[in-house]
Amino acid sequence: MKKILNLMALFFGMLFIVQSVAYADSCSSVEREMVQGQxxxxxxxxxxxxxxxxxxxxxxxxxxxxxxxxxxxxxxxYEKTTDYAKAKKALEKYLRLSPDAKDAATVRKQIYRLEFLVSNKVEEQKALKTAEGRFVDNGDGTISDIQTGLMWAKKDSYAATGTCIWMDAAQTYARDLITGGHQDWRPPSIKELQSIYDDSEGIHAMDFNGSPLHLPAVFEQGGGYRYWSSEFSGDCCASFLDFRSNTVGRLARSFCDGFGVRAVRP
Incomplete structure (x- = not known):
């Protein structure tokens, strides 16, 4: 067999590791798909x-x-895309086909972990809706805002890449994003960003430092605390919203510290 992804690396969000072992006969006909998937x-x-x-x-x-x-x-x-139910089903199929695999015990523990994540995700989806049912986690990396009709990316660029982003790169990131089967993402306006600023009491999303933001907890944890908008200010600068204080600011487009972009559509 040839497993191109390492299970324990995935547990800790590290790099995938290629394991050099021989293909089973049943996999030889799909070498192209396996290598391209890798x-x-x-x-x-x-x-x-x-x-x-x-x-x-x-x-x-x-x-x-x-x-x-x-x-x-x-x-x-599937787990990387947070589709835990499909991830669990696929790993269960792996064990049915290879019950005596050397990593069977480890994979079985991963299935138990996924069982928890599936149930936890269902509970979170129920709990994270507002009283009016405004925000809906679609389960595919997108969040629908019933009030405004906008759809947001659940992860901002910081949560997705683990690093900050400058203004011009933020524009490219948003427009190139493919999430939830949609390709028409864009950077939001200041007004659109302010529409998801949440100054109510209760549970909120945390930034990459573990500090609370004024952002509904339905959005992914670990994002930036300042978001670039689509609005430029002269040739040098651009506008942003700080989700710690609801402050609208303008900085040089090359500024990066703490910045992310949260893509929106349509």
Whole structure:
């Protein structure tokens, strides 16, 4: 078999590791899909990249339903996209095909972990809706705002990449984003950002430092605390909203510290 994703690396959000072992006969017919899936994982920078990898491994399972490693890799990629139910199902299929695999005990523990994540996600989706049911987690990396009709990316660029972003790169990131099957993402206006600023008491999302933001907890944890908007201010600068204080500011477009962009559509 050839597993191109390492389970324990995924546990800790580290790099995927290629394991050099021989393909099983059942996987030889889908070598192209397996290698391309590996490549998609290696170059993935956001949920859209992992979704591409998932489609390749799905194709591999369709062409070679007896290829256990395809299900293994598919399960790990599903987890990266937070589709825990599908991840659990894929890893269970892996164990049915390879009950005596050397990593069977480790994979079984991962399935138990996914069982918790599935149930926890359902509970969070119920708890994180406001009394009016304003924000809805669609379960595909997107959040729908019933009040405004806008759809937001659940992860901002900081949560997705682990680093800050300057203004021009933020514009490119938002427009190139593929999440939830949508490709028409864009950077938001200041007014749109202010529409999700939440100054009520209760649970809120945390930034990458673990500090609370005035942002509904339905959004992904670990984001930036300042968001670039789509609005430029002269040739040098651009406008942003600080989600710690509801402060609208203007800074040089090259500024990065604490900055992310949260894509919106339509």
């Amino acid at each position: 490549t998609a994982v290696e170059v993935a920078r956001n949920d859209g990249g992992f979704q591409k990898a998932a489609r390749l491994f799905e194709k591999a399972t369709e062409k070679a339903p007896g290829c256990a490693d395809a299900y293994y890799n598919l399960g790990l990629v």
